Amino acid sequence: DAKTTQPPSMDCAEGRAANLPCNHSTISGNEYVYWYRQIHSQGPQYIIHGLKNNETNEMASLIITEDRKSSTLILPHATLRDTAVYYCIVRSFYSGGGADGLTFGKGTHLIIQP
């Protein structure tokens, strides 16, 4: 799976949009971009994923650049409960060959300020 690069930490004011960048310049055509978050020491929570097109669900929006080398997770109206470590993960469509487990990097620690 391709490697991802994220800033170690970010601040955002409560009520504003939080934009979390991720670089995945070596992504291949059959690899998805996944976002998870981990609030304190809870289990990772799935947020959203995409392949080529931008995606939106009730939690967030995912914007993937046309060349797919980077993406941005957008939390439209951040609340204090969104303070967490956010992980951007690239995962192959195909299983096997060591591609089954998710590779978690260090993520971005997003802190929502009141």
Place this chain on the structure above:
Amino acid sequence: NAGVMQNPRHLVRRRGQEARLRCSPMKGHSHVYWYRQLPEEGLKFMVYLQKENIIDESGMPKERFSAEFPKEGPSILRIQQVVRGDSAAYFCASSPSASGSDTQYFGPGTRLTVL
């Protein structure tokens, strides 16, 4: 639809004892993944199982650790003769298939403390 369930949530063992961690996947999911998170570190993949089969154990320590996912019942991660370095949070995830287009959903974890 109940999520992934793990028990116990907290487990305390003395050095040399055995630890058994259980994971019940989401309904309809037959693929289970175990991850470990050491204190102040990221999550690391350990093992991937389908019913009655270990598919990928590339992240499992070579000794003392084993995993199973029987035809009936939960998946079990077993740690024999625990040492202090095994103290960590152990998370289980499940998915309906192994495809990268199918999401892995995580349980709340089991926090193992070895005294």
